[in-house]
Amino acid sequence: MVVMALMRIVEQLAEGDTAQFAVASASELELVRRWCAKTGNTVVSTMMVEQDAGHVTVGRGRPRDPATMIPADRMPGARLWLYTNFHCNLACDYCCVASSPKTDPRLLGIETIETLVVEAAAWGVRELYLTGGEPFLLPDIDAIVRACVGQLPTTLLTNGMLFRGLGLRKLRAMPREGFALQISVDSSTAEVHDSHRGAGSWKRALAGIRVALDEGFTVRVAATISAHDDPALDELHALFDGLGIPRADQVIRPIALQGVADEGVTFSRESLIPEVTVTAEGIYWHPVAALDADALVSRQILPLAPSLDLVSDLFAKQWSSMTAASAMFACA
């Protein structure tokens, strides 16, 4: 009875304080949103591990300063996402940016990236995330990673399938400090993962994780869960635990209805706490919406600071006039 729990706990919180509640269905999450809208409280974030089950963080009231509710590392501008490229060796059926081997690569390019990350660090960005497409398809990905890590802690999202030959040499040339790999594994057995990502992909992803761990890298894992599959979360965690990956580094989230996905959770710009995202085509509100015209912030990539300022300002305005709640969507 989530609403009784909200009534007992949230009403007694000091303004700006937050509490977390388990929700067991999409309709229960909707009840939490409606209760917050009705009672003047705030849905700060939802961490849905499946399409419709997970945790929701609720804050008391609507403080003038969102920083009292949103953790510093999730405030707009804390994270910068760079889509290094859009082509991929896979063609997953839920890919939020519709990547495949045939996709136009739309490279951001190392020179632009070097400039971006220097500006990002100067502006106050705390963390960089490199994603694609598959970044390991780029011949200079090791140099890109070094340029990023030289400025800020960096995470590279990869399907982990290309750590052989040239790919392995590039991996080995990447720094171990201030750098993590995030590798996608969607299920505890090959079947579900391969049904979305292609035959043999689960086995190679797991092999990739082991290679990266053996090479001394910090590895995080990310699972994207379809509403149509049995999530078997206990088995999935057991698999990741067995690889020696801490629970905090096991990201589990539902499919987002973006790109080629034909199912998934929907977002609007107003409902997402921004994580500024740069692609060759422009600057976007959030990495989950990097093809979404509604999420386009600017066609102009450089200089970066005006876009970071703009997103922060827009978010502050959105927050202060908020009736609908913003939510974090966990890409990493």
Add this chain to the structure above:
Amino acid sequence: MSQLSGAPLLVGAVAYTPNVVPIWEGIRDYFDTPDTAMDFVLFSNYGRLVDALRAGMIDIAWNTNLAYARSVLQTDGHVRALAMRDTDAAFSTVFVAAAGSGWSGPGDIGSRRLALGSADSAHAAILPLHYLRAAGIDVEHMQLKRFDSDIGKHGDTGRSELDAIDAVLAGDADVAAIGITVWENIGRGDLMPGTLEQVWQTEKYSHCMFTALDTLPESVSAPWVAKLLAMDWEVPAHRRILELEGLTRWVEPHLDGYTGLFEAIAQQGVDSRW
């Protein structure tokens, strides 16, 4: 004026949630003109708040309906009601049962186990019995289950009403008496689908009231009340306070809404303090 001579108007309230501090700091900051400047002091219970008003320690008390009635009774009526929330002018008690009960009206409550909130909550204990009696129910012989949590705070925390609802949900009581605000906050049951339904609702009555002694000069209270009534939901800084305090606008006193409570206090022999 309060005994702190030369000081701004002093308003007393009861600290029933941590948010009482931001609410009153927000209200104090809002009263930013010399003729309305105010400060506030918090008490742990309404008994002490009324004592402080009578003793002249504070100029204005933010009273519950029971505290207002006690202020009237303890001063032989030498108090003045200043303003209330819009939500206070149309308060009521709602009787709820498990969904599907099919019960309707006071007749269906009289023979059932009734869960009541704190004994000092007018809306969750005193008035439910009063209005049932007025509807012809023999309340002396009803099976009552009382949840006397947070005594001294006149039901402000809402905890006893949630306890009463939980008793119904657990099957330990048939009907719970709760304030309309708790019922509204669960969307009149819509936010707890398939669990609760309304059996009966009392007539409207008045709830909280800013109360002063009749010795507080009109020239002092009038500008303060005028400024209070000017708080605007459309102004974000005002709205934050209004939302935390649970109203959309401040309104003039509705004194006829206290008749039932004065009768109930006399009939039930309600303690004159706490």
